[in-house]
Amino acid sequence: MDLENTKAQMRKGILEYCILSVLSKNSCYASDIIRELKEAKVIVVEGTLYPLLTRQKNAGLLSYRWEESQQGPPRKYYELTAEGINYLKDLDKSWGELVESVKLIRSK
Amino acid sequence: MDKTVKINLGGSLFQIDEDAYRILRDYLQAIDTRLRNVAGAAETLEDIELRIAEIFLSQKITAGIISRENVEAMMSIIGKPEDFETDEDETVPPPFSREGQRLYRNPDDSIIGGVCGGIGAFLNTDPVWFRILFIVTALFFGIGFFVYLGLWIALPSAPAGTSRRDMYGRKRSSSSGYVPSRNTQGTYAGSNIGNAFNEVFRALGRVFFIIVRVFLVIIGVSFVMTGFLAMVTFVMVFFFRYPGYFSTEAFGLNFFYLPDFLSYIVSPAVAPWIIVLLSLAIILPLLALIYWGVRMIFWFRARDGVIGLICLVLWVISIAALSLILFNEGVSFAETSKTSSVEIIEDAPQKLYIVCDNSIDELRFDKDISVPDENYRLYFRDDDKNLYVNTQFSISTSNDSSLRIEIRKRSAGRSKSDARKKTETLIYNYTISGDSILIDEYFTIPEDSKWSCDNVGVILQIPTGTIVQFDTVSENMFRPNFYFNRDFDSKTIYSSGKTWIMTDEGLKRSAN
Numbered sequence: 001m002d003l004e005n006t007k008a009q010m011r012k013g014i015l016e017y018c019i020l021s022v023l024s025k026n027s028c029y030a031s032d033i034i035r036e037l038k039e040a041k042v043i044v045v046e047g048t049l050y051p052l053l054t055r056q057k058n059a060g061l062l063s064y065r066w067e068e069s070q071q072g073p074p075r076k077y078y079e080l081t082a083e084g085i086n087y088l089k090d091l092d093k094s095w096g097e098l099v100e101s102v103k104l105i106r107s108k
Numbered sequence: 109m110d111k112t113v114k115i116n117l118g119g120s121l122f123q124i125d126e127d128a129y130r131i132l133r134d135y136l137q138a139i140d141t142r143l144r145n146v147a148g149a150a151e152t153l154e155d156i157e158l159r160i161a162e163i164f165l166s167q168k169i170t171a172g173i174i175s176r177e178n179v180e181a182m183m184s185i186i187g188k189p190e191d192f193e194t195d196e197d198e199t200v201p202p203p204f205s206r207e208g209q210r211l212y213r214n215p216d217d218s219i220i221g222g223v224c225g226g227i228g229a230f231l232n233t234d235p236v237w238f239r240i241l242f243i244v245t246a247l248f249f250g251i252g253f254f255v256y257l258g259l260w261i262a263l264p265s266a267p268a269g270t271s272r273r274d275m276y277g278r279k280r281s282s283s284s285g286y287v288p289s290r291n292t293q294g295t296y297a298g299s300n301i302g303n304a305f306n307e308v309f310r311a312l313g314r315v316f317f318i319i320v321r322v323f324l325v326i327i328g329v330s331f332v333m334t335g336f337l338a339m340v341t342f343v344m345v346f347f348f349r350y351p352g353y354f355s356t357e358a359f360g361l362n363f364f365y366l367p368d369f370l371s372y373i374v375s376p377a378v379a380p381w382i383i384v385l386l387s388l389a390i391i392l393p394l395l396a397l398i399y400w401g402v403r404m405i406f407w408f409r410a411r412d413g414v415i416g417l418i419c420l421v422l423w424v425i426s427i428a429a430l431s432l433i434l435f436n437e438g439v440s441f442a443e444t445s446k447t448s449s450v451e452i453i454e455d456a457p458q459k460l461y462i463v464c465d466n467s468i469d470e471l472r473f474d475k476d477i478s479v480p481d482e483n484y485r486l487y488f489r490d491d492d493k494n495l496y497v498n499t500q501f502s503i504s505t506s507n508d509s510s511l512r513i514e515i516r517k518r519s520a521g522r523s524k525s526d527a528r529k530k531t532e533t534l535i536y537n538y539t540i541s542g543d544s545i546l547i548d549e550y551f552t553i554p555e556d557s558k559w560s561c562d563n564v565g566v567i568l569q570i571p572t573g574t575i576v577q578f579d580t581v582s583e584n585m586f587r588p589n590f591y592f593n594r595d596f597d598s599k600t601i602y603s604s605g606k607t608w609i610m611t612d613e614g615l616k617r618s619a620n
Contacts, residue, residue: 045187054148072165
């Protein structure tokens with residue numbers, strides 16, 4: 001078994017949940033999301049984020065608006081849609097269940 | 109001094125060291141390849157380009173030229189493509205794939221359906237050659253035309269993003285001008301002659317396309333109308349027994365009583381099955397016709413393969429089952445048997461009255477079916493389940509002085525004995541009272557007994573010299589015999605109540 005690979009798989013599983021959680025607080029520019037995720041050590045490189053954002057946006061969970069930046073190109077500010085908020089609620093619930101499940105198994 | 113390259117990245121212009129440019133280009137291509145099977149790849153790549161531009165703008169750049177160090181710093185932030193943790197890596201390679209390319213119709217380069225454009229992109233060749241090929245082969249029995257039509261239907265149109273990139277192969281960049289070789293690397297290099305041809309084809313193609321569309325709409329409308337009318341007819345006739353304004357007498361058979369008739373000619377258990385299977389066998393193709401018509405009119409693509417297949421299988425099964433049932437039922441008509449009974453009246457009356465006792469008119473039947481090419485008619489009544497059939501009559505000269513009445517019955521069955529048994533169930537009534545013979549115009553197949561080509565014939569043999577009189581109905585019953593009478597006279601036939609005399613040569617008009 002490859003430990004790094006297993007860890008990566010685990011991160012992958014929760015990454016989408018983390019992105020939605022970050023966005024649930026306020027609308028964010030991709031860099032803000034990356035900063036938070038990096039702090040929480042769920043993400044290694046920035047490149048991971050972009051395909052996920054595109055996918056979540058195409059799935060209708062996110063929407064974005066362009067905002068001019070003082071320096072550089074305009075930025076995409078992402079925010080949760082109503083659908084995204086509901087989706088996140090479901091994920092919150094199932095995350096709670098997962099944590100409980102792991103706890104239960106480890107306590108035995 | 110090193111050479112520099114100008115690039116456009118996410119809407120911003122940069123000057124970049126040639127060395128650094130090469131690294132950047134390879135890096136973007138690696139990301140492009142990495143995202144090959146990820147949905148929304150083009151958009152993701154644009155986002156990443158924007159981010160790269162932003163990183164460059166925030167970096168310390170010496171003399172306005174992006175150096176190798178700048179690019180490497182950017183790469184460490186974004187990360188190596190192989191470290192991107194997307195969970196869509198295990199996508200199965202699609203069909204028609206060749207080294208990461210897929211065969212699609214190309215909406216970017218289409219004249220009719222983009223088939224040639226797609227093939228051109230797939231083989232990295234100018235599509236004009238395929239256009240010429242299709243037109244040339246279309247001249248040979250329209251081969252090219254049909255192959256084109258087939259490909260048009262079979263090939264999906266390349267959607268934006270992943271597929272379109274797949275169409276050109278993984279080498280093609282997604283957007284922006286940072287790869288100067290894009291035009292030669294990705295898509296074909298168009299020649300001047302090719303362009304001229306393409307313009308001509310494009311114009312011809314539009315005209316052709318409109319003609320084909322109009323043609324298809326006309327066919328589609330006629331399909332839908334035909335299918336719809338046929339279905340309405342079928343349903344009305346078969347399930348509501350509504351003859352409407354159209355003739356139901358096809359080939360002399362009123363087919364709209366078929367469902368009623370069916371319960372008399374087949375075993376009662378299979379009659380509903382025959383109706384259901386027959387309905388399927390007729391309605392399924394009509395539905396298909398309507399569906400195809402609608403598709404031709406509105407020209408949409410649908411995932412109907414499975415449903416179509418199910419319908420086809422269902423149709424084949426119902427046809428097969430129907431044939432099997434009908435064959436099995438047909439076997440019950442395999443053998444025929446005849447029985448005959450003769451009553452001989454030795455002291456025959458000098459004057460004989462032939463009277464119809466029970467006529468078909470008095471039967472008050474509700475439906476009737478005539479069997480083609482025969483003087484054979486079946487009558488149904490709603491009050492009872494009996495089946496009434498007209499009887500055949502003939503009259504001839506007796507070879508002695510006695511009067512004979514012969515009743516011949518014929519039936520079909522699975523075996524001779526079956527058929528013989530059946531004849532015994534047929535009911536035919538006649539009475540002789542004094543100098544009168546009272547005969548029925550029809551015989552009866554009783555309830556619970558199905559029709560099996562039953563036939564009853566009445567043969568009267570009358571001695572020479574007997575005076576014969578008919579009534580109106582009985583004269584009609586024997587009328588077919590008059591046609592064979594040698595002194596046939598049209599005037600005499602239609603005068604009822606006349607007196608006839610039996611001679612050696614058959615019935616003749618009596619003098620008085």
